[in-house]
Amino acid sequence: MSATFTFTIDGKEIKASPGQTIMEAAEAAGVYIPRLCYSKDLRPHGSCRVCTCMVNGRPQAACTQPAAAGMVVDNNTDEIQAIRRDLVDMLFVDGNHFCPFCEKSGNCELQAMAYRLGITAPRFPYLWPERSVDASHPEVFIDRNRCILCGRCVNASKDIDGKNVFQFVGRGEHKRVAVNAEALAADTDLKGADRASMVCPVGAIVLKYKGYATPIGRRIYDQKPIGSEIESRRK
Amino acid sequence: MAKPKVATASLAGCFGCHMSVLDIDERILKLVELVEFNKSPINDIKKFTDRCAVGLIEGGCCNEENVRVLQDFRKNCDVLISVGECAIMGGIPALRNNIPLKECLDEAYLNGPTVYNPAKRIPGDQEIPLLLNRVYPCHEVVKMDYHLPGCPPPADTIWEALVALLTGKPLKLSYELIKYD
Secondary structure, three states: OOOOEEEEEOOEEEEEOOOOEHHHHHHHOOOOOOOOOOOOOOOOOOOOOOOEEEEOOEEEEOOOOEOOOOOEEEOOOHHHHHHHHHHHHHHHHHOOOOHHHOOOOOOOHHHHHHHHOOOOOOOOOOOOOOOOEEOOOOOEEEEHHHOOOOOHHHHHHHHHOOOOOEEEEOOHHHOEEEEHHHOOHHHOOOOOOOHHHOOOOOOOEEEOOOOOOOOOOOOHHHHOOOOHHHHOOOO | OOOOEEEEEEOEOOOHHHHHHHOOOOHHHHHHHHOEEOOEOOOOEOOOOOOEEEEEEEOEEEEHHHHHHHHHHHHHEEEEEEEOHHHHHOOHHHHHOOOOHHHHHHHHHHHOOOOOOOOOOOOOOOOOOOEEEEEEOHHHOOOOOEEEOOOOOOHHHHHHHHHHHHOOOOOOOOHHHOOOO
16 A cells, blocks of 8 residues: 655655655655755666755665655754755865856756855865866767766666666776767767756766857856755645 | 955956956945055055955966965955955866976967967066966965855945945845856
């Protein structure tokens, strides 16, 4: 039987059904849990940890943790927001993120998350890593300077496109997104219309010839914070 | 009571952030009522003549002169503010940060496709400040008290920040005023 049950997020009662994650139940109730690697149509990856909540007093990723009856979840507390801020700060110094000229600026989920958290400058020293770009593909441009290793392209290519174009290679600080068989993107069967070409939350995988199409002021996160579309559903 | 003093500097920047200061339009008349400008390219005062309440820094540090100017500002200003992406993260000049300095100079003065330099000389006059190994954001050189992001920060952001600081109110920027581009 799929009987619904309830748990609480920040003291508010949330309805959930068996099999739902904390993230899914929260979203249905109009409660926004900040996230970066999670995308609704993909398997949750649990890699960015930005959706970390205190679940019965322990830190858990809301996108992978199943909801359970009577669970007590803290989402929007000072402690959790400070953890999220640190995570986003680290993502900014761990890559080479040049917002002023990036074609994803204004539509970038990493940037929008930093706006939402009120970050004016990261508190860690910049690392300036050496990362590669791959402009070989006629429709898709890959810039690993901007990659946050969320895994969306890997899962989208495998599960939705059925192509397996992207994989992770390397470990730790050497981890990066590679295309199939050490090749260039142009040597794969990747297409601009593939889900994998469109799911990137940042500007690491972008479609060519579409940059700067929307004027400043009308881009997704120019006026309203990321997550406000979910919060507006809240009753 | 004497007016509080404001100083500004452009380090490795493009003067776009200074343009944004001027972009406060007619509020600049109010600003002149509120403050007196000390060392700044706006009035061309070259040296600090008095202690300043606020220092606005545009651009990061790409050479030794930038570092000296920034340290001078830290010594002479109560509150020091990074204005714009270059001051905060290096910006466009920091694109050279993962290329060795020698490679950058060779490309600019010897190997670039449009270079004409028959003497094969890379500028090295003592008058020219030495380049740093990479471009540093201001807060990695001295302590910065506030950061106003943007390329450039909107005039409203600069205005709100200055007015809040000079009238002793807490600096709270609304969502629209924190932008990185």
